[in-house]
Amino acid sequence: MEIMGLHLPGASFVNPGTPLRDALTQEATRRALSLSAQGNNYTPVGHVIDEKAIVNGLVGLHATGGSTNHTMHLIAIAAAAGLTVTWDDMSDLSDATPLLARVYPNGVADVNHFHAAGGMGFLIQELLGSGHLHEDVKTVWGTGLSGYCVEAKLIEDKLSFEPAPKESALPKVLASAKTPFQPTGGLKLLTGNLGRSVIKVSAVKPEHRVVEAPARVFHGQEGLQEAFKAGELTGDLIAVVRFSGPRAIGMPELHKLTPALGLLQDRGFKVALLTDGRMSGASGKVPAAIHMTPEAMDGGAIAKIRDGDMIRLDANEGTLQFLGDEREFFSRTPATEDLRPQHFGMGRELFAGMRSLVGVADRGASVFQ
16 A cells, blocks of 8 residues: 555555554644645545556565455456556466565565665565655655665654665565566466466476375365364375355455465475465465455356366466366366355355355456456
């Protein structure tokens, strides 16, 4: 949000409950009320979000190895502004954007280390200097994006914005554009006879980016966990976890899959994940094709996969294929699942209308498509 000009400069990773956070909150309030010392330059969100701001957000996403949730969020934000962004656009931008941050899950550092290394001010400064960002944008700060190459500080109890450092304080966490961790952002589009999905490979070692193995199908992450605990997963496999998409059960995080699949990979097996669910924040060293579209609830190809089917995931080439007799495969009746138990309790009944109207993941999983 900061790289899109929707936050105050340097505000993204200042911890709550600190004098600096309080000062930034007060300044943000003044800004919203056009009472800032910077002048009466109130800029509503409709004046900020345009094509260049969206591209800046995507570049920031790729440069930080960021959340795969944004493969939907940014599409939905763009659509609300009357703009069309596709996974193809995101993949193309990823190929052109250097990876400058090593923050969990594609590194051991957390956002506090990132902020201490120079944070958003240094990152924006590097990306602007290398020609990867649009400077000529409107922001809530009333400047172009160059006004964000700063650090927010308290000097004698007054909020001040000082120039970002010229060098990273932690080069193993935050790199310069001249010496990136890798030349691409690591987010790729996968296409093939199973549909479309996205994969983040910034934390996947090159030797694990191509997996050809038999499918093991589960209707939810609990089934995979049970099979793992029972010792049933003992060879190469592509775990297929379906009926986890936006229309099925609202697309919950599939964090529980990571430990089991990671252990199988550590044991020397070829392992990958294919799911119509999401795995943001947990898609690390195991290749994970997520947000599969169409989802199983819509009768997508993922609903036709059976145990033992051979599948090939190639993150290098951007392909995801069922290997076998395609005519027989597509003649199969899609699997179904009684999801009613997952639609009740904890207020989930309130979201029935949203589940019935929500669109597909590659168009933002929005009800306004």
